[in-house]
Amino acid sequence: MRLVQRLLISHALLTALLLGAAAFAVVALVRMTNLLTEIREEHLGQVKEEEAVHQAAWSIEVAARHAILRCERDPTVGPEMAASMKAPLQQLESLLAMHGDAIQPNIRNTAEDYLTYARYVIEENTCARLFDPALREKRLTWDENLTDAWIAIVHSLHKDVLQRESEAYGIGATAICVGLVFGALAVFSAWGVARWMARGVTRPLELLAREARQVGQGNTKSIAQVGGPLEVQELATELERTRARLAEIDQLKDAFVASVSHDLRTPLTRLRAALGLMADGTTGPLNEQQRRVVELARSACEREIRLVSALLDMSRVKSGRVLRREAGCQLDDVLRRAMEDMRAEAEAAGIQLELETGGAMSPASLDAALIERAVANLLGNAIRVSSRGQRVRMVRTLTQEGPPGHAASETCWARVVVRDEGPGVRPEIRDRLFEHFFTSPVGGGTTSPGIGLGLPLAREMMRAHGGEVALLDEPGPGAAFAVWIPLDRPTPPRYASEATPSAPQPDRSLA
Numbered sequence: 379m380r381l382v383q384r385l386l387i388s389h390a391l392l393t394a395l396l397l398g399a400a401a402f403a404v405v406a407l408v409r410m411t412n413l414l415t416e417i418r419e420e421h422l423g424q425v426k427e428e429e430a431v432h433q434a435a436w437s438i439e440v441a442a443r444h445a446i447l448r449c450e451r452d453p454t455v456g457p458e459m460a461a462s463m464k465a466p467l468q469q470l471e472s473l474l475a476m477h478g479d480a481i482q483p484n485i486r487n488t489a490e491d492y493l494t495y496a497r498y499v500i501e502e503n504t505c506a507r508l509f510d511p512a513l514r515e516k517r518l519t520w521d522e523n524l525t526d527a528w529i530a531i532v533h534s535l536h537k538d539v540l541q542r543e544s545e546a547y548g549i550g551a552t553a554i555c556v557g558l559v560f561g562a563l564a565v566f567s568a569w570g571v572a573r574w575m576a577r578g579v580t581r582p583l584e585l586l587a588r589e590a591r592q593v594g595q596g597n598t599k600s601i602a603q604v605g606g607p608l609e610v611q612e613l614a615t616e617l618e619r620t621r622a623r624l625a626e627i628d629q630l631k632d633a634f635v636a637s638v639s640h641d642l643r644t645p646l647t648r649l650r651a652a653l654g655l656m657a658d659g660t661t662g663p664l665n666e667q668q669r670r671v672v673e674l675a676r677s678a679c680e681r682e683i684r685l686v687s688a689l690l691d692m693s694r695v696k697s698g699r700v701l702r703r704e705a706g707c708q709l710d711d712v713l714r715r716a717m718e719d720m721r722a723e724a725e726a727a728g729i730q731l732e733l734e735t736g737g738a739m740s741p742a743s744l745d746a747a748l749i750e751r752a753v754a755n756l757l758g759n760a761i762r763v764s765s766r767g768q769r770v771r772m773v774r775t776l777t778q779e780g781p782p783g784h785a786a787s788e789t790c791w792a793r794v795v796v797r798d799e800g801p802g803v804r805p806e807i808r809d810r811l812f813e814h815f816f817t818s819p820v821g822g823g824t825t826s827p828g829i830g831l832g833l834p835l836a837r838e839m840m841r842a843h844g845g846e847v848a849l850l851d852e853p854g855p856g857a858a859f860a861v862w863i864p865l866d867r868p869t870p871p872r873y874a875s876e877a878t879p880s881a882p883q884p885d886r887s888l889a
Contacts, residue, residue, distance in 0.1 A: 391567055399560035406553035413542045413549075425535055427477045428485055432528055434473050435489040437466035438496045439521060442508060449505035456504035467496040484527035488520050495520075582606035586614055593621050639689040646686060650679050684758075687751070689831070702748075706741040709749070709792055709863065713774060716753040720761060728766030731757070736775040739792065742865045745843065749863065752839040752847070755832035756796040756859050763800035763857070770798050781846035781862040790865045795850065797858040803849060811849060812837050836861070 445459035470493050478486060495517070499507045507513065582604040589601045601618045604610065653676045655661055657669070664672065717731050724731050753772070760770040773795045780791055803811065810816050815830040837847040840861055850858040 391571060392564060395560055395564045395567060399557055399564075402556050402560070403553055406549050409549050410546050413546055425531060427473075428481055428528075428531055431470070431473045431477065431481050431485055431489050432524060434466055434470035435485075435492045435520075435524060438463065438470060438492045439517065439524075441466055442495075442499065442517065445499075445504065446508050449508055453505050456506075459508070460500035460504040463496050463500050467493065467500070470496075482527060482531065484523060484530070488523045488527065491516070491520050578606050579610065582610045582614070586610070586617060589621075590617060593617070593624060635689050639686045642682075642686050643690075646679065646683050650676070650683065653679055702745050703743045704746050705743050707744040707746050708741055709739055709744065709865075710735050710774065712744070712746045712750050713753055713772060713794065716750045716757060717772065719750070719754050720757045723758065724761050724770065727761055727764070729761050729764050730769045732769060732771045734771065734773045736773070739774075739776065740865075742792075744863070748839040748842065752836035753794065753796070753861065755836045756847075756861070759832045759859075760796055760798035760800070760857075764798050765800070768799040770796065772796050780864075781848060781860075784846070791845075792863040792865055794861040794863070795858055796861075798856040800856050802855065803857045808849060812847075833859075 441459075441463045445463065448455050448459055470489060474481075474486070474489060474493065481489070495513065499513075583606075585602065585604050592599075593601075601614065601621055604614045653672055656664065657672050657676060713733060713735075717733055721731060757770060757772065764770060775793045775795075777791050777793050778789075780789060804818075807816075807818050810818075812834045813830070814834045816834075817830040833847070836859075840847045840863065844864045845862045847859060847861050850860050852858050
């Protein structure tokens with residue numbers, strides 16, 4: 379599924395929830411509007427008609443009262459009073475003829491009684507009939523009935539309004555509850571969609587970023603398969619293709635370096651032998667100046683031999699060849715040999731080498747040549763960054779605590795710390811110390827920084843043994859590198875005895 383499809387699905391889900399909430403709100407508003415319409419059309423319309431009939435009947439009552447008062451003062455105003463009652467009489471007749479059937483019986487019957495009464499009074503002898511006690515008593519009854527009927531109408535209307543109001547409140551409460559439910563669903567849906575997008579897009583991208591960093595750091599193992607959108611999978615495919623190409627180029631580079639180093643072995647060996655014969659006087663006596671030239675040539679030859687040895691060791695370790703373990707190997711003897719190998723270089727630089735061992739060690743099964751070369755690389759690195767008169771100390775201890783990042787186990791470790799008194803390691807290059815061919819000037823001296831293979835080669839060699847090399851974060855002058863060597867731990871599968879060498883073993887006589 380492509381990213382655009384994932385985005386469409388996620389946005390469509392949230393849009394559907396919002397539309398659902400909006401639709402329910404619209405339905406609630408429509409229902410509330412219908413309630414108001416029912417009250418206006420059904421009840422208020424009928425009340426308006428009943429109010430008009432009530433008002434017309436009451437107008438006859440008011441006209442009769444005014445006529446009685448006038449007749450009491452002047453009995454001859456009967457015709458005039460009769461004329462004054464004709465207008466409300468005609469209005470009431472018209473309203474009853476128009477809305478008679480829709481009027482409540484109580485008001486309609488009372489209005490018809492007033493209609494009959496008004497016709498009777500204005501027919502003749504208006505004042506005399508107005509003073510009729512029986513009719514006056516009936517008028518009081520009609521007045522009470524009219525008032526009671528109107529009060530009943532008002533109560534009924536009030537009851538209906540309250541009922542509709544309760545229904546409206548119920549609709550509003552339901553709309554609020556449903557809105558809250560939709561809101562909660564929208565929140566959880568947004569959270570779920572974000573989590574789904576994060577799992578489907580962000581996590582694969584994070585994995586690819588981590589794999590890309592590892593490829594950039596020279597780790598050429600296959601990239602783990604990732605999921606997610608097709609665009610991310612295509613990116614992973616391109617990254618894997620790039621990694622495979624880089625691995626191929628790296629293999630070609632290693633093969634070239636191994637081939638060149640192997641081809642340099644024979645002439646360098648012969649050159650060293652020839653210089654040795656000249657220095658021993660086998661080819662004839664040398665004067666002092668010639669001897670100095672031969673010593674300079676031997677020193678340069680030894681440096682080239684160490685470089686070729688480092689390149690051969692790097693090719694051997696990176697190719698995953700079988701370790702040459704020696705049963706009953708004494709680690710302390712290996713450390714002493716490494717120190718003796720570097721003593722001439724240390725004396726030339728005015729550096730004092732010291733070895734301290736803590737605790738008796740039993741013989742172990744180790745590849746002595748690789749360990750010696752790894753420790754010698756650390757010593758050579760410490761000598762190059764030290765100034766004349768300083769010390770380089772190597773301390774070997776036994777511990778049950780493995781290197782950083784290793785799970786706790788019952789493995790017994792030999793911990794070798796090489797500490798110098800130089801300027802230390804700058805913070806900005808700490809993460810690059812173990813990159814192949816990475817070099818950096820140290821301090822303000824003019825010492826050559828080397829070719830950048832000592833530290834990465836030492837780490838590769840120790841990892842071949844299942845150990846590790848790391849820079850210690852300790853206070854004080856100089857830098858301290860620690861080597862962890864497992865003494866009772868199996869060889870990693872890549873370097874196990876079942877591995878098949880990919881090229882002939884190089885001759886270790888150069889080391």
